[in-house]
Amino acid sequence: MRPSPSVIARAAWLLAAAAFPYAPAVSQGFGLNEVGTCAVSRGFAATGTPCEDASTIFWNPAAAAELPGKSISIGASAIIVKGTFRQDSTGRNYPSNINPALPPAGFAAMRFGKSSIGLGVYVPYGLTSQWNDDFPGRFSALRASLQTVYIQPNFAYQVTDNWSVGGGPVFGHSTVDLTQAIDLSQQTAAPNITFGQLGIAYETEFARAQVHGTATAVGYNVGVHGKYGPWSIGARYLSALTFNYDHASAKFSQTATGLILPQGNPVSPTGSQVPIDALLGGQFAPGGALVSQSASSTIKHPWQLQGGVGYTGFARTKLSVDVARLGWSAFNTLPITFNGPANGSSRTLYEGYDDSWSYRFGAEHMIGSWAGRLGYSYSETPAPDETVTPLLPDMNRRNFSAGVAIPVTDMYKLDIGYLHVNTPGRRGRIAERPVVPPTSLDAVLPVQPNSTGTYSLRADVISAALNITF
Numbered sequence: 377m378r379p380s381p382s383v384i385a386r387a388a389w390l391l392a393a394a395a396f397p398y399a400p401a402v403s404q405g406f407g408l409n410e411v412g413t414c415a416v417s418r419g420f421a422a423t424g425t426p427c428e429d430a431s432t433i434f435w436n437p438a439a440a441a442e443l444p445g446k447s448i449s450i451g452a453s454a455i456i457v458k459g460t461f462r463q464d465s466t467g468r469n470y471p472s473n474i475n476p477a478l479p480p481a482g483f484a485a486m487r488f489g490k491s492s493i494g495l496g497v498y499v500p501y502g503l504t505s506q507w508n509d510d511f512p513g514r515f516s517a518l519r520a521s522l523q524t525v526y527i528q529p530n531f532a533y534q535v536t537d538n539w540s541v542g543g544g545p546v547f548g549h550s551t552v553d554l555t556q557a558i559d560l561s562q563q564t565a566a567p568n569i570t571f572g573q574l575g576i577a578y579e580t581e582f583a584r585a586q587v588h589g590t591a592t593a594v595g596y597n598v599g600v601h602g603k604y605g606p607w608s609i610g611a612r613y614l615s616a617l618t619f620n621y622d623h624a625s626a627k628f629s630q631t632a633t634g635l636i637l638p639q640g641n642p643v644s645p646t647g648s649q650v651p652i653d654a655l656l657g658g659q660f661a662p663g664g665a666l667v668s669q670s671a672s673s674t675i676k677h678p679w680q681l682q683g684g685v686g687y688t689g690f691a692r693t694k695l696s697v698d699v700a701r702l703g704w705s706a707f708n709t710l711p712i713t714f715n716g717p718a719n720g721s722s723r724t725l726y727e728g729y730d731d732s733w734s735y736r737f738g739a740e741h742m743i744g745s746w747a748g749r750l751g752y753s754y755s756e757t758p759a760p761d762e763t764v765t766p767l768l769p770d771m772n773r774r775n776f777s778a779g780v781a782i783p784v785t786d787m788y789k790l791d792i793g794y795l796h797v798n799t800p801g802r803r804g805r806i807a808e809r810p811v812v813p814p815t816s817l818d819a820v821l822p823v824q825p826n827s828t829g830t831y832s833l834r835a836d837v838i839s840a841a842l843n844i845t846f
Contacts, residue, residue, distance in 0.1 A: 406501055406522055407678075407680075407702065408499055408502055410455065410479055410499075410795075410837055410839060411431060411434045411498045412431030412434065412435065412449065412451065413451050413453075413791035413839040414427035414428075414429060414431065414749070414779070414791055415427055415435055416751075416779065416837065417738075417750075417751055417777050417778060417791070417794075417795075418739070418740060418749050418750070418751040418777070418779075419736045419737050419751025420698065420700075420738075420775075421684055421696040421697060421698040421738035421753070422436070422738070423436045423610045423698050424608055424609055424610045424685045424697065425686025425688075425696035426439035426601065426610065429443075429789075429841070429845075430448060430449040430484055430494060430843070431451075431481065431841070433483045433494050433495075434483070434498050435612065435682075436542075436600075436611075437528075437530050437532055437542035437543045437544065437597055437599040437612065438541045438543070438598075438601040438610065438612075439532070439601045440485045440492045440494050440532040440542055441491065441532035441540040441542060442534065442540055442601070443487055444845065445486075445845060446485070446487070446846050447486075447843070447844070447845050448482075448483070448844040448845075449841055450480075451791070451839065451840055452479065452480040452839070452840065453478070453479055453839040453840075454476055454478050454837065454839075455476060455478070455479070455835060455836075455837050456476045456836045456837070457474045458835070459471070459472035459505075459769075459832065460831070460832045461511070461513065461769070461804075463512065464829050470508065470511045470512070470513075471508070472505060472506065472507055472508075473506045473507060473508050474505055475504065479498075479499035479502060481497065481498040481499065481841075482496070482497045483496045485530070485532075490533060490534040490535075491531070491532065491534075492532040492542070493531055494529075494531075495527070495528070495530065496526075496528040496530060497525065497526070497527050497528075498525075498526055498528075499524065499526070500524065500526055500614070500677070501524045501550075502522050504521040504522075504523075505517065506519040511766070511806075513766035513807075514581075515556065515557045515558065515579060515807070516556065516767055516806060516807060517555075517556055517767045518556055518557055519553070519554065519555040520555075521551075521552065521553040521554070522551075523550070523551045524549070524550040524551075525548070525549050526546050526548050526617075527546070527547045527548075527549075528546045528597055529544045529545060538602055538603045538604065539603075540600070540602075541599070542599055543596060543599060544596065545594060545595070546595040546596055546614070546615070546617065547593075547594055548592060548594070548595065548619070548677065549591075549592050550590065550593070550621075550677075551589070551590050552588070552589050552624075554586065555584060555585070555586050556586075557581045557583070557631070558581065558582060559580060559581065560581070560582035560633065565637075565641075565642070566642040569642055571652075574641060574642075576635065580633060582653075583628055583631055583660075584629050585626060585627070585628050585629075586627045586629075587624055587671065588624065589625070589672075590623075590624075591619035591620050591621045591622070592619070594617070597614045599613070606687055606688045606689035607686070607688075608685065608686040608687075608688070609683075609684070609686075610683065611681075611682065612682050612683075613680070613681050614681075615679050616677060616706055617676065617677045618674060619675055619676070620672070621672055621675075622672045623672070624670065624671045624672060625668065625669075625670060625671070626668065626671050626716075627668045628668070630656065630660050634653070635652040635653075636649050636650065637649060664717075666717075668716075669716025669717060670714075670716060671712070671713065671715065672713045672715065673712055673713070674711060675707070676706035676707070678702050678704045678705075678706050678707075679703040679706075680702055681700065681701045681702075682698055682700040682701075683698065683700075684696055684699065685697055692742040693740065694738075694739065694740040696737070696738040696739070697736070698735075698737075698738075699733065699735055699736070700733070700734040700736065701731060701732075702734065704730060704731055704758035707728075707729035708729065709727065728760050728763060729758045729759060729760070730760070731758065732757065732758040733755075733756050734753060734754065736752075737751065737752045737753065738750070738752075746780060746782060746783070747781035748780055749777075749779040749793070750777070750778050751775075751778070751779075751795075752776055753774075753777075754772070754773070755772065755775070756772055757771050757802075761804075761827075764802055764803065764805065765804060765806065765807070766806060769802060769831035771799045771802035771831065772800060773797055773798070775795055775796070775797050776795070777793060777794065777795035777796070778794055779791065779792055779793030779839070780793075787845060787846050788842065788843070789843045789845070790840070790842055790843075791840065791842075791843060792839070793837075793840070794836070794838055794839070795839070796834075796835075797834055797835035798834060799832070801830050801831060801833070802830065803827040803829075803830055804827060804829065804830070805828045806829065
């Protein structure tokens, strides 16, 4: 028995799945906004009216020129996610099995004269998904992880008393991992005959595949900030970063089925019984198709454009409204190339993402030397209906947040924030959407959705940061 192209074709989906993990963050797609506790508490409305700590290096690089002396901000956000898929045909609920994530963030800025230099280390894209072993969508993704760290040196300059500009290069490092089951029923047992036609049940797992890859990329983050009396205005642009996973590795392991083909089967020349596990074992040995091999892909982390206004005309109160546009249309197609026995199944996948909007509102009020914060944001999903799968069952999100800033000493301040993610749920599927042959990419048309159930999602985020000014 030699695996049909569909075995290796499913393996070819692995890099695609790693590029599109189920990342239930509080932003669109697999974006993460949990950068700086102040921004989390204020609904991410921190560009027009920046937070007065070093995390502004991400939210508005220009405002770093307005920070006094030396500033350091060190923090992290604990993201606790609950996801479920309810299958139409059985009415059964399949809960996700996602461990809490803890993306860190660290910033430092030093002002001299009208200038400021600084450094930011943060995680704008990422998170991990994991489903239980009985999840029927494990043939798309059982576990998927994307972790991306950006390092941003920053320079800001106060052009006038009211205007500042700033920015710097961004160096990104991305790691992707995926575990996926492979279905025996769809593989070729004999010429023109699949195992499914021999009585093997649909979604009988006979193997698991794991993909791991790393990549680096370079971009930039720039901003501008201005003040007019009680009003402030700002904008930032974080460029897209292209990650080329040129040396990813793909490994396969056999899953015992315990199944036996009966006498008279077309696989055995003598018509005798055939233990399926023994039949398939050779494919995981040298010379087989399911051996370790290299693979490559290219994905883009989308650009971010955010602008906003703020008002401080009320006593001891700041109000902020921001609007963000994210360039998710970079995920229109995704090339997959294998450099081993699966190279004949290299292909380009069609995802069809759209650029999307996010609307952000925040308020901060001083109570003595403490600051209380509230926020709300709404994020549109960039994913079309036909690509809502276990890899990334994305949906619109409503985010409610609150927080407090507690002065510990004149030098130290502790920020604590909480954010709740509420979603309406979304219809989706557990199988990958059809691929588009590379020769017909110019004629790609959206396919009709094939919903088989409903995904639900909620998340809670607890954020904390220590801000130091000296």
